[in-house]
Amino acid sequence: MNVEVKKLTGDEVEPFIELIHLFRDVLETDMVTKAQPEHLCRLLARSDFIVFVARFANQVIGGLTAYILPQYHSEKPVVYLYDIAVGTTYQGQGVGTKLLTQLMKYCRNLGMEELFVQADREDSQAIDFYRATGGTAIQVIQFTYLLNE
Numbered sequence: 001m002n003v004e005v006k007k008l009t010g011d012e013v014e015p016f017i018e019l020i021h022l023f024r025d026v027l028e029t030d031m032v033t034k035a036q037p038e039h040l041c042r043l044l045a046r047s048d049f050i051v052f053v054a055r056f057a058n059q060v061i062g063g064l065t066a067y068i069l070p071q072y073h074s075e076k077p078v079v080y081l082y083d084i085a086v087g088t089t090y091q092g093q094g095v096g097t098k099l100l101t102q103l104m105k106y107c108r109n110l111g112m113e114e115l116f117v118q119a120d121r122e123d124s125q126a127i128d129f130y131r132a133t134g135g136t137a138i139q140v141i142q143f144t145y146l147l148n149e
Contacts, residue, residue, distance in 0.1 A: 003095055004055045005102045010045030013037045015053050018060040026085040050079070052102055054086070054095050062086035062095045064103060068112070076113035079103070084117075100133050118142065 008016055017040065023029070035043075043049050047068070054062035064084040070077050081103065086095045107115055117135070119126040131137065 008051040019063040061090045079115040081117035
């Protein structure tokens with residue numbers, strides 16, 4: 001299977017929208033983007049926001065989003081992998097690994113210090129994926145504050 005992995009730029013909103021729909025379906029969330037294409041365009045143009053998509057037969061079959069975070073204790077930023085998903089038909093065929101590998105290569109070339117990602121304790125598929133791709137697990141508890149209630 002010849003899968004193309006590509007970093008999106010500011011004018012590539014349509015594949016980004018396809019990826020957002022894929023996230024909703026694969027991650028089984030009721031996430032619906034309320035953002036207008038103009039906002040997504042501005043987001044894609046930001047130097048601290050990264051989107052990679054995997055395409056096969058002119059269709060987005062997977063992708064990821066990540067944020068570059070500056071640090072105060074080091075001049076090298078870190079990268080937070082926010083979402084990664086592969087369409088269910090294409091899972092288990094190396095697409096996710098290819099996406100993660102491309103992200104790590106991109107970040108290394110820019111001099112990033114570290115990449116981190118969170119996985120829900122119940123999401124054994126994600127945990128197995130991150131372990132299989134060389135990730136080191138650490139135990140943390142995340143707290144969320146909803147600001148618009």
